[in-house]
Amino acid sequence: xxxxxxxxxxxxxxxxxxxxxxxxxxxxxxxxxxxxxxxxxxxxxxxxxxxxxxxxxxxxxxxxxxxxxxxxxxxxxxxxxxxxxxxxxxxxxxxxxxxxxxxxxxxxxxxxxxxxxxxxxxxxxxxxxxxxxxxxxxxxxxxxxxxxxxxxxxxxxxxxxxxxxxxxxxxxxxxxx
Amino acid sequence: xxxxxxxxxxxxxxxxxxxxxxxxxxxxxxxxxxxxxxxxxxxxxxxxxxxxxxxxxxxxxxxxxxxxxxxxxxxxxxxxxxxxxxxxxxxxxxxxxxxxxxxxxxxxxxxxxxxxxxxxxxxxxxxxxxxxxxxxxxxxxxxxxxxxxxxxxxxxxxxxxxxxxxxxxxxxxxxxxxxxxxxxxxxxxxxxxxxxxxxxxxxxxxxxxxxxxxxxxxxxxxxxxxxxxxxxxxxxxxxxxxxxxxxxxxxxxxxxxxxxxxxxxxxxxxxxxxxxxxxxxxxxxxxxxxxxxxxxxxxxxxxxxxxxxxxxxxxxxxxxxxxxxxxxxxxxxxxxxxxxxxxxxxxxxxxxxxxxxxxxxxxxxxxxxxxxxxxxxxxxxxxxxxxxxxxxxxxxxxxxxxxxxxxxxxxxxxxxxxxxxxxxxxxxxxxxxxxxxx
Numbered sequence: 001x002x003x004x005x006x007x008x009x010x011x012x013x014x015x016x017x018x019x020x021x022x023x024x025x026x027x028x029x030x031x032x033x034x035x036x037x038x039x040x041x042x043x044x045x046x047x048x049x050x051x052x053x054x055x056x057x058x059x060x061x062x063x064x065x066x067x068x069x070x071x072x073x074x075x076x077x078x079x080x081x082x083x084x085x086x087x088x089x090x091x092x093x094x095x096x097x098x099x100x101x102x103x104x105x106x107x108x109x110x111x112x113x114x115x116x117x118x119x120x121x122x123x124x125x126x127x128x129x130x131x132x133x134x135x136x137x138x139x140x141x142x143x144x145x146x147x148x149x150x151x152x153x154x155x156x157x158x159x160x161x162x163x164x165x166x167x168x169x170x171x172x173x174x175x176x177x
Numbered sequence: 178x179x180x181x182x183x184x185x186x187x188x189x190x191x192x193x194x195x196x197x198x199x200x201x202x203x204x205x206x207x208x209x210x211x212x213x214x215x216x217x218x219x220x221x222x223x224x225x226x227x228x229x230x231x232x233x234x235x236x237x238x239x240x241x242x243x244x245x246x247x248x249x250x251x252x253x254x255x256x257x258x259x260x261x262x263x264x265x266x267x268x269x270x271x272x273x274x275x276x277x278x279x280x281x282x283x284x285x286x287x288x289x290x291x292x293x294x295x296x297x298x299x300x301x302x303x304x305x306x307x308x309x310x311x312x313x314x315x316x317x318x319x320x321x322x323x324x325x326x327x328x329x330x331x332x333x334x335x336x337x338x339x340x341x342x343x344x345x346x347x348x349x350x351x352x353x354x355x356x357x358x359x360x361x362x363x364x365x366x367x368x369x370x371x372x373x374x375x376x377x378x379x380x381x382x383x384x385x386x387x388x389x390x391x392x393x394x395x396x397x398x399x400x401x402x403x404x405x406x407x408x409x410x411x412x413x414x415x416x417x418x419x420x421x422x423x424x425x426x427x428x429x430x431x432x433x434x435x436x437x438x439x440x441x442x443x444x445x446x447x448x449x450x451x452x453x454x455x456x457x458x459x460x461x462x463x464x465x466x467x468x469x470x471x472x473x474x475x476x477x478x479x480x481x482x483x484x485x486x487x488x489x490x491x492x493x494x495x496x497x498x499x500x501x502x503x504x505x506x507x508x509x510x511x512x513x514x515x516x517x518x519x520x521x522x523x524x525x526x527x528x529x530x531x532x533x534x535x536x537x538x539x540x541x542x543x544x545x546x547x548x549x550x551x552x553x554x555x556x557x558x559x560x561x562x563x564x565x566x567x568x569x570x571x572x573x574x575x576x577x578x579x580x581x582x583x584x585x586x587x588x589x590x591x592x593x594x595x596x597x598x599x600x601x602x603x604x605x606x607x608x609x610x611x612x613x614x615x
Binding site for chain 2: 113150
């Protein structure tokens, strides 16, 4: 073509996806996923025992309480929270074979990154309180799920109040410690 | 997918100099653009029998790309007076003027086996001349969508004088499952939602992927270990490895530097979150902020000299700019409410952000000195803006309210016009818009 005679010809390598199956991983969507199943809801589900047995994780979770709640955008432990954490600290000192990961959470009213940082602040506030009550810090780890794992799903304060939490998730550690 | 990549050859005939400058088929993209430019795309000529379907598909996609910008409006084929029966025949300008089509795009397509050759021309109907020169693209039939996007990019570029964004990809988080047990996986797609591919499975929560400047790698936050850590994923072979960060309990919110050799991110320790930089070559870490407050969501200026980030050091989340090596930060957000997730524009002149005020979320832009703040969207929950390669469009996540709330991706022009959903099957969040592909 005449119009193309003075044009420069460039050769470019074009990368294109020839696959028709979008999923190299076999699963369709999240059906077989285990996203965040490892204790994100603070269920302590793997540990056995009875809520009547003061040495059981069930007693820790249900009778003492495995979680404390926070006001909007704060990481201050409330008086109610302190009572729960006093019980947690005592239990952890009595049951020295357990370790715990403290998981901080935020409600959905915030940006993703900020809520991760806020959840960490909350989890750390719990850790500091437990350490101040005599729990060795070496037995406590903190993490944050930000707003990724709400336990209540409505978009109202009644749900948000329960989602702004830090959950002390036990693990039995006599083998590793 | 790169394992199965086909390497294609693209022969590109460059447009000639300056001819375009004299024609009135010209659109200056400003906030004041109200009246779209009209254009017609008669179905490209199939130059052999095998090319019929793909010629029709390419013509439709070129029209769809251009009309999708809101800057152009297609004149439907039912209005045509002239038919274009040959790529080389002279254009009957009067027939196109009569139906008020300012632009005319003609093309011809040849298919030989899996080889695809696309030629196209752009005409300025009212000036009665060609805008730029004819161009020829060579690729494969499988890659026909990219060929169409390249034709649309060239057209957009000749008429606006700016780069396009159609031949680009977006990496994002694909979501499924209920709100209290949402499954998240990394996925990649064309800018228009086509060619979706998953990059990870859903065995761990993944968040906020970020493209490298040339699109070869993706940084993202993963909960594989139960603790947020940053992974680097190679888009080509889908291999991934954890980023060696400075010592910390959590690492998240990563972004590449413009040369792709450094990563800036947030690290949390003892309830305090600060911004760090790690050099991928040397493995050295530098702490860039050290305040007792939350410092996160860092984004570098295009020249690499400054970082915009969010901090709650004043009591609420606000935006700040500091030198790239750390040091004194100046606050740039002063409106009502809270500001987060700032992203520096590719042109360097604007910062896009998420704003939370009076129970609503907004995507907005402001100048880098904080002036001329403009909110582009408003909803129950909008967040996480990402810029198109040419800095004219922003994509973001929008989550709906309530127990059945789901997340989708939307795009909007920086003028606030042309808000629309990005068509993706299932839930989608945290888009990162990659560069124009070579």
